[in-house]
Amino acid sequence: MSLLEIKKLDVRHGLLQAVRGVDLTVEKGETVALVGANGAGKTTLLRAIAGAHLPAGGSVHFDGVDITHIPAHSRVGLGVALVPEGRRLFSQMTVEENLILARSAGRKGPWTIDRVFEAFPNLVPRRKAKAGNLSGGEQQATAIGRALMTNPEILLLDEVSLGLSPLAVDRVYASLDTLIHGGTTIILVEQDLRRAMRVADRIVCMLEGKIVLEGKRGEITREQVSEAYFGLGSAKGRVHA
Numbered sequence: 001m002s003l004l005e006i007k008k009l010d011v012r013h014g015l016l017q018a019v020r021g022v023d024l025t026v027e028k029g030e031t032v033a034l035v036g037a038n039g040a041g042k043t044t045l046l047r048a049i050a051g052a053h054l055p056a057g058g059s060v061h062f063d064g065v066d067i068t069h070i071p072a073h074s075r076v077g078l079g080v081a082l083v084p085e086g087r088r089l090f091s092q093m094t095v096e097e098n099l100i101l102a103r104s105a106g107r108k109g110p111w112t113i114d115r116v117f118e119a120f121p122n123l124v125p126r127r128k129a130k131a132g133n134l135s136g137g138e139q140q141a142t143a144i145g146r147a148l149m150t151n152p153e154i155l156l157l158d159e160v161s162l163g164l165s166p167l168a169v170d171r172v173y174a175s176l177d178t179l180i181h182g183g184t185t186i187i188l189v190e191q192d193l194r195r196a197m198r199v200a201d202r203i204v205c206m207l208e209g210k211i212v213l214e215g216k217r218g219e220i221t222r223e224q225v226s227e228a229y230f231g232l233g234s235a236k237g238r239v240h241a
């Protein structure tokens with residue numbers, strides 16, 4: 001049984017159908033990168049998995065449980081954690097307070113404050129700093145740490161590189177590396193195709209709300225993904241009509 005099984009998922013924003021008949025399965029321990037042009041539906045799909053958007057059709061099963069209509073806060077308790085685009089920290093609270101607050105929403109497990117600070121050592125001297133005064137990279141680390149405090153089975157990362165300097169992106173990915181190789185299941189939305197293809201076990205490309213190409217790292221090329229990204233048709237892989 002796959003950890004996550006999405007079948008024929010439709011998600012609407014009013015009249016606009018942002019996700020169209022998406023089928024996607026994710027195995028335990030896998031890292032999946034969701035790529036695609038602006039407006040392809042990546043964020044909407046990620047947020048639908050987290051329960052932030054309820055679907056108009058289809059189903060989402062997590063660890064064998066039908067969570068299609070379960071609200072976001074209950075999904076956190078089941079082990080689904082979203083690191084949203086823009087981080088959304090409590091800016092007037094300290095790093096530590098942001099982390100402590102997340103603990104109450106989640107499950108018991110190996111992630112504690114001390115372990116988060118071990119995974120993100122650059123946060124240690126910033127422990128008592130207000131989140132609003134952190135650099136972008138520190139804020140991103142805090143946002144990931146906050147999600148980890150809920151002891152997730154699956155971590156959903158939406159554009160962790162956005163707005164960060166190349167050095168800060170490298171730091172964030174170096175910390176993510178520990179999680180990826182430690183067996184955490186991850187779906188990440190990443191605009192940087194080269195980075196996505198370096199870190200992920202599998203690449204899933206969306207176009208206009210549909211998955212148009214899907215393949216394991218090493219089994220698809222950057223050119224194929226680029227073609228699918230821009231809807232240039234000749235890409236091979238799991239192509240959805």
Ligand SMILES: Nc1ncnc2c1ncn2[C@@H]1O[C@H](COP(=O)(O)OP(=O)(O)OP(=O)(O)O)[C@@H](O)[C@H]1O
Pocket residue numbers: 013014016018036037038039040041042043044045
């Ligand atoms: N809250 C919303 N209300 C209305 N339309 C929305 C909303 N969120 C997204 N959309 C629309 O849904 C479509 C998919 O957007 P989504 O943000 O999921 O795409 P994306 O692939 O994540 O793009 P980006 O890389 O720009 O974040 C777009 O046409 C977008 O304008």
